[in-house]
Structures are given as C-alpha cells and as structure tokens.
Amino acid sequence: xxHVEESRDRAPSGxxxxxxxxxRQRIAETAIDLFVAHGYDQVTVDQIAAAVGMSTRSxxxxxxxxxxxxxxxxxxxxxxxxxxxxxxxVDEAAWESLRHAFEALLISTDAVDVxxxxxxxxxxxxxxxxxxxxxxxEKHLAWAGMLTPLVAERIRGKDADLxxxxxxxxxxACFDAAMLWWARPxxxxxxxxxxxxxxxxxER
Numbered sequence: 001x002x003h004v005e006e007s008r009d010r011a012p013s014g015x016x017x018x019x020x021x022x023x024r025q026r027i028a029e030t031a032i033d034l035f036v037a038h039g040y041d042q043v044t045v046d047q048i049a050a051a052v053g054m055s056t057r058s059x060x061x062x063x064x065x066x067x068x069x070x071x072x073x074x075x076x077x078x079x080x081x082x083x084x085x086x087x088x089x090v091d092e093a094a095w096e097s098l099r100h101a102f103e104a105l106l107i108s109t110d111a112v113d114v115x116x117x118x119x120x121x122x123x124x125x126x127x128x129x130x131x132x133x134x135x136x137x138e139k140h141l142a143w144a145g146m147l148t149p150l151v152a153e154r155i156r157g158k159d160a161d162l163x164x165x166x167x168x169x170x171x172x173a174c175f176d177a178a179m180l181w182w183a184r185p186x187x188x189x190x191x192x193x194x195x196x197x198x199x200x201x202x203e204r
Contacts, residue, residue, distance in 0.1 A: 024062050024072075027052050031069040032121050040066075040129040067135045070122055078143035080105050085150050094154040094164070098147070098171040099199040106191045123183035140172045147171075174198040 030051050034043045045066050049059040063069050084104040088097035126132045144165070152164035178194035181187060187194075 020062070027059065027062055028069050028072075028122075029118060031066065032118065032125060035070075035125045035129075036121055040070075040125055040132060067132060070126055070132055071136055071139060077105055077109065078139070078146055080108060081143065082146040082150065085147060090154070092154075094151045094167060095171075095199070095203065097154065098151065098167065099195070102171065102175050102195055102199075103192050106195065120183040123179050127180045127183065136176070140176075143172060144168045170202060171199075174202070 027048065031043070031048045034048060034051060043066070045059055046056050048066065048069070049056045052059070063072060081101045081104075085097055085101040088100055092100075126136060147168045148161070148164045151167055152160045155163055155167075175195065177198050178191055182189070182191045182194050189197075
C-alpha cells in the first residue's frame with residue numbers, strides 16, 4: 001500500500017500549508033483595512049498584529065515586514081512571468097512574448113475578476129503610498145534581472161542587452177499602469193484587457 005502511506009505522510013504538511021495561507025490572508029485583509037482607514041504610514045506592525053489577535057513575533061513568522069503584506073508575492077510572480085516567457089515560441093516577437101507572459105501571470109493568479117474589491121484596495125494603497133511604490137520598484141528590478149536575459153536571446157543583434165533592458169522596463173511599466181488603472185472605482189475592464197490595451201500602444 002505505498003500510495004496510501006505516501007498520502008498520509010503528505011497530508012499533515014499540506015494541511016499546515018493550507019492553514020498558513022489562511023492566516024496570511026487574514027493578516028493581509030486586516031492590514032489593508034487598517035491602511036485604508038488610517039493611511040499606510042500611520043499603521044505599525046504591532047497594530048496589525050494586535051488587530052489580528054497575535055503577537056508581533058507571530059506576525060513576523062508570516063511576513064518579514066508590513067511592505068510584504070501588500071507586495072509579498074512579488075518574487076513568486078516574477079518567476080511566473082519568467083517561466084511563461086521562456087515557454088513562448090522562439091520565433092515570436094519579444095514584445096509579443098512579454099505581453100503573453102504577463103497575461104498568463106494575471107490569469108494564473110486569478111487577477112482577472114473585475115469585482116475583486118480586496119485586490120483593488122491593495123492596488124489603491126500601493127498607488128497612493130510612495131514608500132510602497134519604491135519597494136515595488138525594487139521588486140521589479142529583480143523581475144528585470146530574470147526577464148532581460150531571455151529577451152536578449154530573442155532579439156540578438158547590436159545592443160541586444162540594452163534593447164532588451166529597455167523592453168523589459170517598458171513591459172513592467174505597462175503591467176503597473178494596467179493594474180493601477182484597474183483599481184479605479186469606475187473601471188469595468190479586467191486587468192488582462194487593460195494590459196492588452198497598454199501593450200498595443202507600443203506596437204503602433
């Protein structure tokens with residue numbers, strides 16, 4: 001009965017991970033409520049922890065700082081874009097491959113629901129907080145480090161590395177613009193539709 005035994009061995013770990021994700025989500029939702037009510041800069045980690053009903057030390061087991069409560073998925077998202085970019089056809093135009101890679105990220109993370117109010121509130125907090133915008137830029141530099149070599153392989157020729165760097169930075173700007181625009185209260189399009197609109201602008 002090897003398969004049954006393996007399943008039993010894996011179950012506790014899977015349940016622990018589910019519990020951990022549930023706690024992370026509760027912390028994030030509580031923090032966003034506080035950020036919206038009082039302003040990001042006015043809310044401390046101690047206040048977030050207290051509102052959730054845990055110690056600051058326990059909070060730090062789930063998030064290293066309050067910036068990661070908002071932007072904690074950054075490294076994972078960057079790796080997802082990289083993997084989707086690497087899987088695109090080798091003869092596809094680099095800009096088109098980047099667009100598909102970012103669209104695949106949005107679809108794979110379920111960031112396509114127009115009515116996702118929680119995620120929209122996250123983006124509004126990000127857009128209105130200079131410290132978070134700076135932290136987001138740092139994360140995007142890490143994304144660029146993963147994406148630029150793949151793009152350079154596609155365009156080759158003179159100044160391939162320079163052109164690849166410019167193209168990747170432009171794609172990241174398009175991604176940010178689409179997500180921030182989607183967070184507007186009166187916007188009815190999905191992030192994928194908005195991303196397509198901004199990427200198309202640079203094809204003209």
